[in-house]
Amino acid sequence: MPANRRKSRVDMPLRKRETPAIMSTAPTPPRSTQTLRAEHEKMLTSLHAIAERVETLGEQTTPQQMGLAREVLEFVRKQIVPHARAEEYTLYPAADWAAGEGSRITEVPRFEHQLIARRCEALDKAIQAGSSPGRLMHLCYSILGLIAAHLVTTEEVVFPYLDKGFDPVRFEKEVMTPLRVERGAKR
Numbered sequence: 001m002p003a004n005r006r007k008s009r010v011d012m013p014l015r016k017r018e019t020p021a022i023m024s025t026a027p028t029p030p031r032s033t034q035t036l037r038a039e040h041e042k043m044l045t046s047l048h049a050i051a052e053r054v055e056t057l058g059e060q061t062t063p064q065q066m067g068l069a070r071e072v073l074e075f076v077r078k079q080i081v082p083h084a085r086a087e088e089y090t091l092y093p094a095a096d097w098a099a100g101e102g103s104r105i106t107e108v109p110r111f112e113h114q115l116i117a118r119r120c121e122a123l124d125k126a127i128q129a130g131s132s133p134g135r136l137m138h139l140c141y142s143i144l145g146l147i148a149a150h151l152v153t154t155e156e157v158v159f160p161y162l163d164k165g166f167d168p169v170r171f172e173k174e175v176m177t178p179l180r181v182e183r184g185a186k187r
Helices: 003-011 034-054 062-099 107-129 133-165 168-185
Strands: none
């Protein structure tokens, strides 16, 4: 084949379609995880608000610095820990089932819970020791960053398996109802 003919094929612009593409007008089915996605969005909003305050930690008095660091711990204890406990109890077993036998899809999110707990212990010790503002900021940001990454991982990696494996009615019955019960039992 002549070189110029080959070149002309490669360099030729793509032809426009003769007929317009048919776009699907079918509504997208509701996601089983929509309630949890909304909950994650609320948590992220709270997380970002706390993170903005942490930015000013170095400009505050020592008691204010310690108070802000304690606020991060309270956020974790009141919002994240119950959420994580419920995930461990009901959401992750459902995700493992939906991903298939032998799946290890929830190993990383489960480990992230441990990392968050370790960082919270370190922050608690730093508060008790009266650590420097830089140390407090570092620990606060690491906790908040881990939580934000965990929520994104859950939404982008775990939730798609749940959305595929459960219709909304079954998800509500088998996952969300036990999740709510678990949260209520541990308060």
